[in-house]
Amino acid sequence: MKQKLELQTTTLWDYPSQQHREEDEDSHKYYTGATPTYIIWNLLMRYTKAKDLVLDPMAGSGTTIDVAREIGRRALGYDINPIALKRRDIFKSDARTLPVEDEKIDFVFIDPPYSDHIKYSNEPNCIGKLNALENEYYEAMESVIKEAHRTMKKDRYMALYVSDSYEKDYPFMPIGFKLFGLLEKYFLPVDIVSVKRYNKNLNKGHWKTAAIEHNYFLRGFNYLFIMYKESDKTIVQTNEGTRVNLADRRI
Numbered sequence: 001m002k003q004k005l006e007l008q009t010t011t012l013w014d015y016p017s018q019q020h021r022e023e024d025e026d027s028h029k030y031y032t033g034a035t036p037t038y039i040i041w042n043l044l045m046r047y048t049k050a051k052d053l054v055l056d057p058m059a060g061s062g063t064t065i066d067v068a069r070e071i072g073r074r075a076l077g078y079d080i081n082p083i084a085l086k087r088r089d090i091f092k093s094d095a096r097t098l099p100v101e102d103e104k105i106d107f108v109f110i111d112p113p114y115s116d117h118i119k120y121s122n123e124p125n126c127i128g129k130l131n132a133l134e135n136e137y138y139e140a141m142e143s144v145i146k147e148a149h150r151t152m153k154k155d156r157y158m159a160l161y162v163s164d165s166y167e168k169d170y171p172f173m174p175i176g177f178k179l180f181g182l183l184e185k186y187f188l189p190v191d192i193v194s195v196k197r198y199n200k201n202l203n204k205g206h207w208k209t210a211a212i213e214h215n216y217f218l219r220g221f222n223y224l225f226i227m228y229k230e231s232d233k234t235i236v237q238t239n240e241g242t243r244v245n246l247a248d249r250r251i
């Protein structure tokens with residue numbers, strides 16, 4: 001029996017299972033890197049309404065579109081390698097150039113590759129081939145963020161879920177901080193959430209021993225950056241100049 005889903009109320013999100021539905025429990029066995037369903041559920045419950053159109057431009061196994069449809073939202077999923085799971089409702093596209101009109105989408109969720117640890121596919125444009133020690137990764141991710149902004153309606157929200165990265169003998173990669181900086185170029189920050197990770201590897205004896213022996217830390221949390229695309233109403237002209245007033249937001 002799964003633990004009941006409840007809205008998370010602090011900026012530390014914790015739910016001790018990858019999936020909130022029994023039928024999804026095995027999904028991580030055939031797809032590496034699926035997003036925990038309760039994260040999407042929490043975001044959509046707070047930041048969308050019935051029939052809203054939700055977009056995941058890096059849909060992977062389709063967690064976002066499945067949870068969205070389960071709670072009565074419409075959903076669009078794209079991926080550079082949509083054939084991974086032979087799903088017909090995830091379409092092939094590069095997240096940097098989506099076949100979506102301007103200002104169509106009510107909510108965007110992005111769980112991108114975090115550097116090049118996981119081999120997602122042989123697709124040449126897979127961002128998972130780019131190492132986050134190189135600028136090319138951030139240039140690619142800025143294009144993804146910009147495209148999300150273009151496709152979103154004003155007065156709407158988006159979220160990006162990401163982890164920092166550490167590889168032995170290389171400098172630490174603060175991917176979260178860097179992507180947050182890029183997000184802020186296009187969106188207003190709503191909040192930064194720390195999501196507790198339940199990766200089984202974190203409990204493996206040799207992983208723990210290596211972290212102590214080589215003096216580094218295993219990734220205990222992911223960032224969840226929640227951002228807002230301003231509307232014309234939120235920018236208020238005053239005698240002192242412009243300021244942001246969020247009182248009239250849709251949600």
Ligand SMILES: C[S@@+](CC[C@H](N)C(=O)[O-])C[C@H]1O[C@@H](n2cnc3c(N)ncnc32)[C@H](O)[C@@H]1O
Binds near residue numbers: 031062
């Ligand atoms: C962390 S996974 C997404 C997991 C997904 N949220 C789920 O629950 O299954 C990252 C995805 O980004 C996709 N991807 C990588 N580069 C891409 C690109 N340029 N455009 C679209 N998708 C891309 C990969 O194929 C992979 O499926």
